[in-house]
Amino acid sequence: MLKLTNLQKTFNPGTINAKTALSGFDLHIAEGDFVTVIGGNGAGKSTLLNAIAGVWKPDYGTVQIDGVDVTNMPEHKRARYLGRVFQDPMKGTSPDMEIAENLSIAARRGTRRKLIWGCTRKDRETYREMLAQLGLGLEDRLSSKVGLLSGGQRQAVTLLMATIRKPKILLLDEHTAALDPKTAAKVLEITDKLVTENKLTTLMITHNMHDAIAYGNRLIMMHEGRVVVDVSGETKKQLTISQLLGLFEEASGSAFSSDKVILSK
Amino acid sequence: MSAFFNTLPGAVAQGMIWGIMAMGVYISYKILDIADLTVDGSICTGACVCAVMVVGGAPVWLAMLVAVLAGALAGVLTGLLHTALGIPSILAGILTQLILYSVNLAILGGKSMVSLAGNREDLLLSMSNNPSAILVGTISVALLIVVLWLFFYTEVGLTLKSTGDNPDMSRAQGVNVKLNKVIGLAIANALVAFAGALLAQYKGSANINDGRGAIVIGLAAIFIGLSVSLKIKPNFVVSLIGVVGGGIVYYIIYSIVILMGLKTDYLKMLSAIIVVLFLAVPYLKGEYFTKRKPIPLPGEHDAGGDGHA
Numbered sequence: 001m002l003k004l005t006n007l008q009k010t011f012n013p014g015t016i017n018a019k020t021a022l023s024g025f026d027l028h029i030a031e032g033d034f035v036t037v038i039g040g041n042g043a044g045k046s047t048l049l050n051a052i053a054g055v056w057k058p059d060y061g062t063v064q065i066d067g068v069d070v071t072n073m074p075e076h077k078r079a080r081y082l083g084r085v086f087q088d089p090m091k092g093t094s095p096d097m098e099i100a101e102n103l104s105i106a107a108r109r110g111t112r113r114k115l116i117w118g119c120t121r122k123d124r125e126t127y128r129e130m131l132a133q134l135g136l137g138l139e140d141r142l143s144s145k146v147g148l149l150s151g152g153q154r155q156a157v158t159l160l161m162a163t164i165r166k167p168k169i170l171l172l173d174e175h176t177a178a179l180d181p182k183t184a185a186k187v188l189e190i191t192d193k194l195v196t197e198n199k200l201t202t203l204m205i206t207h208n209m210h211d212a213i214a215y216g217n218r219l220i221m222m223h224e225g226r227v228v229v230d231v232s233g234e235t236k237k238q239l240t241i242s243q244l245l246g247l248f249e250e251a252s253g254s255a256f257s258s259d260k261v262i263l264s265k
Numbered sequence: 266m267s268a269f270f271n272t273l274p275g276a277v278a279q280g281m282i283w284g285i286m287a288m289g290v291y292i293s294y295k296i297l298d299i300a301d302l303t304v305d306g307s308i309c310t311g312a313c314v315c316a317v318m319v320v321g322g323a324p325v326w327l328a329m330l331v332a333v334l335a336g337a338l339a340g341v342l343t344g345l346l347h348t349a350l351g352i353p354s355i356l357a358g359i360l361t362q363l364i365l366y367s368v369n370l371a372i373l374g375g376k377s378m379v380s381l382a383g384n385r386e387d388l389l390l391s392m393s394n395n396p397s398a399i400l401v402g403t404i405s406v407a408l409l410i411v412v413l414w415l416f417f418y419t420e421v422g423l424t425l426k427s428t429g430d431n432p433d434m435s436r437a438q439g440v441n442v443k444l445n446k447v448i449g450l451a452i453a454n455a456l457v458a459f460a461g462a463l464l465a466q467y468k469g470s471a472n473i474n475d476g477r478g479a480i481v482i483g484l485a486a487i488f489i490g491l492s493v494s495l496k497i498k499p500n501f502v503v504s505l506i507g508v509v510g511g512g513i514v515y516y517i518i519y520s521i522v523i524l525m526g527l528k529t530d531y532l533k534m535l536s537a538i539i540v541v542l543f544l545a546v547p548y549l550k551g552e553y554f555t556k557r558k559p560i561p562l563p564g565e566h567d568a569g570g571d572g573h574a
Contacts, residue, residue, distance in 0.1 A: 053437070079439035086433070094427040094434050102434075105423055109439040113420040161438070 001201045002029040002169055007051055007061035009225075021047035022058070023225040029169075029218075033232075034195055034202045036212040038244075039222035040256060045205045046087075048222070049171050052203070054078040066168050080110025083162030083200075085155065085175040092158030095147030099138060099157060102146055103127045106161035130160055134190055152183030156190055163194045170195065172204040176211075188215065209241045219244075223252040268524055274395035276520040277513055281402030282463045283482055284512025285409065287490070289456030290483030291508045296417075297449040298429040299347075302358030304483060306365030307339040307454040308476035311461025313372040316379045316471035325387050329462045336458020337451040339365055344447030354446075369473055377473045381466065388466040398467055405463070409456065410505045416452075417501055425449050457483075481536045486511035488543035515539070 176184035221229035293301035318328035494507025
């Protein structure tokens, strides 16, 4: 479903601030895989998602989604294959527009937008049912501006937007990191439900080792722009945090360093 | 007092015309989140095209249609300078405005003014008949608001709103943000040029200096209008009505100030002061007049913390 070949990206090349975020990165993800991605500060996790989403072009290498080479496809065209949720809850929704309008923009992702009514009464009925499934009481607030919602509610709406039109790949960029623990757990629960129900191929970056192990069927750990640990299936299910740290030290030759990850163990 | 009531119809008629221009500014400034300085040039382009064509014998509806298209083209130019060539939007607008100065001179045939005095009976409105000018203005405003309302609730229109509101979200949802900015600027400047075409007819002439400072008048109308309309109901149609109302209020203030004996030389400064006040007051309120919560003493702190930042 997703094939990354020899991806390379250096930021600020040729300057003293040059930073190689991805160096010869290869990754193959099968259809239906739910992959959690973990790694230290500056390991290249977000760079990886941005490369897939097309925020910028890689220096070398190719990105293939479902057999289509999208390496040179601009971000808004690539969007038809992707559902994205950002770390910043403000980033995924349009605050000055209604919940229903946000959803209807997402529901037409990848289609040719026409000069016909953009959010019909029938749409609203559908959205009401979908929102009810989230269990956040948003089904009665279809006409509320999204800017009035809390961070957790906005992430839940963004998740719904990302999956309302089944994406080939769902990209989650630490989407619970900015939320309080209780809300984060709720959003993760919704995430898992949507992914499982729709059998979505998913790439989820997280800073929480426990979540990385608990969710998904495959876990990759990144270090200096490469994959250093890649476990799946039964091995992943049996994994413990200390084993994971051990694997990391073995593969990278250094102790795992991320304040966020260590603190949230 | 009676002098005031004598100038009132003229102020309302002019205010409506500038209110239509302000609707254009509303689209670029409020919806697309771009301070588009093209308008100072495109309102003049609208006036020049309309006047020159009417003088040349074209029917007034055709002259206005071409004026609107010329305005849209000016918006496209600014949009392309910004999106295709990566020029910051403010500078792109200034550049187009400068280009339009030359273009407008060329349209006027190198003269600084074209008079419509000999074509009175061809025109839709004129300052010699304010009640009929107000009628034309009201019908135009009503039609434009209906068309804009319909458009901004279509599939395309909704993405235009989201483009200004959150470009990251828009791209992630497959919206071509660059194209949308060009489309939005075209619509905004088409409206502005339409106002220019009405203005030329109302004044009975098109002048190369028409529209200087239009952006500031547009912003003043928006701020005046929205300060009231957002309190009534914060939706699109009420906002547009508010913006036109803002234009009318602006011109009423303007005529009062003239009656009070202020030299007309200072009127541009007055427009700028209105805009400064509307921008500064909310800022200063937030900066200096909000009560800060006292920092809780240790021990007073809510005990539910769990160590997460």
